[in-house]
Amino acid sequence: MWRAGWVIASLVLSLYSAACASTGAVPRPFPTPGGAPPTPPAPSAPPDSPAPPDQPASPVLPGSPAPPPPWQLAFDGYALAGTALALRGAPYRNGGSDPSGFDCSGFTQFVFAQYGVVLPREVREQYLVGKSVQAGDLVAGDMLFFTTTEPGPSHVGIAIGGDQFVHAPSTTGVVRVEHLSSSYWSPRFLGARRMSN
Numbered sequence: 001m002w003r004a005g006w007v008i009a010s011l012v013l014s015l016y017s018a019a020c021a022s023t024g025a026v027p028r029p030f031p032t033p034g035g036a037p038p039t040p041p042a043p044s045a046p047p048d049s050p051a052p053p054d055q056p057a058s059p060v061l062p063g064s065p066a067p068p069p070p071w072q073l074a075f076d077g078y079a080l081a082g083t084a085l086a087l088r089g090a091p092y093r094n095g096g097s098d099p100s101g102f103d104c105s106g107f108t109q110f111v112f113a114q115y116g117v118v119l120p121r122e123v124r125e126q127y128l129v130g131k132s133v134q135a136g137d138l139v140a141g142d143m144l145f146f147t148t149t150e151p152g153p154s155h156v157g158i159a160i161g162g163d164q165f166v167h168a169p170s171t172t173g174v175v176r177v178e179h180l181s182s183s184y185w186s187p188r189f190l191g192a193r194r195m196s197n
Contacts, residue, residue, distance in 0.1 A: 075115040078141070084158045085166055087099060088177065089176075090102055092172075103168055104155050104167055105121060105156055108126060109121060126143065127152075130193035130194050139161070144156065145190045147190050164179055
C-alpha cells in the first residue's frame with residue numbers, strides 16, 4: 001500500500017513539475033532521501049540577451065562556417081545582379097524609377113529596394129552612401145559611378161561580375177550590359193560603392 005501511495009505521489013509531483021515547466025517556470029529540484037542537497041542550477045541568460053564580452057556570442061563548431069564579418073554585404077550581390085539583369089530591355093525614361101521606364105539612378109534605387117536597401121534618388125547622393133571600393137576589388141552588386149555629362153558623379157550602374165555592369169543609359173534607350181574596360185566607360189569611371197551592413 002505504501003508503495004502504491006509513493007508511485008501516485010510521484011506521478012502527481014511529476015505532472016505538477018511538467019505543468020510549471022510548460023509555463024516557462026523552472027521547477028525547483030526535489031531533495032533526495034539520504035543524499036546531498038541538490039546544487040541549484042546555474043542562472044541562464046534570457047534568449048535575447050547578448051553573451052558576456054569574454055564569451056563568443058555563438059560557438060563555431062569545427063567544419064562550420066565562421067560568422068560573417070560585419071562589413072560583408074547584407075544581401076547576396078549575385079542575386080541583386082540577377083534582379084538587375086532581369087530588367088534588361090526596360091526603356092529609358094528621364095526621371096523614371098520603375099520597370100515602365102528608368103533613368104540611371106532610378107534603376108539602381110529600384111533594384112536595391114528589392115533587397116531592402118534604401119538609396120537616395122540622385123546619382124550624386126547615391127555616391128555618398130556605402131563604402132568606397134577599389135576598382136580591383138569589385139564584386140557583383142557594387143554600384144559603379146561615372147563622370148559623363150558634368151564633373152563629378154553623373155551616371156551609375158551595378159556591377160554584375162567580371163568586367164561587366166548593367167545600367168540604364170540614355171544612348172540606346174534600354175537597360176543593358178556594358179564592359180567597364182570599354183574605351184567609353186573606362187576613362188569616365190569615377191569610383192565604386194558597396195552597400196554594407
